[in-house]
Amino acid sequence: MYILALVATVGVAALLPARGPAATVASVATAVAIGALFFLYGARIAPRAAWEGARHWRLHGVVLLSTxxxxxxxxxxxxxxxGPVLTxxxxxGLVYLSVVPSTVQTSIAFTALAGGNVPAAVFSASFSNLAGVLLTPLLAAALLGGGAIFSAGSLVEIAAQLVLPFAAGQAARPWIAGWLERHSRLLGYADxxxxxxxxxxxFSAGMVAGVWRQISPARLAVLLAVLAVLLALVLGLTWLAGRLLGFDRADRVTIVFCGSKKSMATGLPMAAVMFGPAAAAILVVPLMLFHQIQLVVCAILARRWGR
Structure with missing residues (x-):
């Protein structure tokens, strides 16, 4: 159902993109939603579970190296x-996708479904996002040259959107943890x-900027194939690394699901800060498409491994 909802959302954005004042309202609402999302991430993570997961430093090192x-x-x-294949x-956009941190919620959910090490996944996915506040702008600036703005101001803006809500969630956890546990399904819908x-x-910003008119159906099909190959390579290499390094099955599952994901919730606002909304509109196309592919493929893998 979630995949269908994503497809439907793209369709609505294509037919009825937010323009003018509506775009401003959508942008503000998105910023609020991102802050709320990371507040909930922080509030859900129990310090004891985080500490238990944090001790698997070899596992977290592998996930960070993959990401x-x-x-x-x-x-x-x-x-x-x-040039010959992609514009x-x-x-x-493919390079930017490669430096975005891992997802939080889906990494943990797929790890749990497949019988992986959930406490380690909680810490690893969360730490990947926190590390990404510094590493993503730094790597984007190094690999994309002048296109990415790496400055103290951009870091402060990214931290204000992501790190501060996460810290606020951790601080509020003693008072709201019970309510969150009782309403976990409702909060999943909020995510x-x-x-x-x-x-x-x-997608609305892309439609208004004419991004999708710049990408032919043939070029889009090629991009989807490239992204599918990229995901297949990372899934295979992370599983192989887990075996070669002697991790047990639960830890290998965690490495695969945390090390192969890329977070759209984190990557999109960071791109807008570093590149500006106009340039980011086409730059984030590979990230948005990769997000859909990873959801479908990892959901299938998690169900199979869980059985």
């Missing part, structure tokens, strides 16, 4: 795609609703 080293190396290794803007709003705002 911020393996992905960028694969994107740079596909440099030959720039320069789409290739830059998905925030993602849908982010997708609508991003």
């Amino acid at each position: 911020f080293v393996l992905f960028p190396l694969l994107a740079l290794g596909a440099r030959w795609l720039d 320069p803007a789409l290739y830059d 998905r609703g925030a993602i849908l709003l982010i997708v609508y705002t991003a």
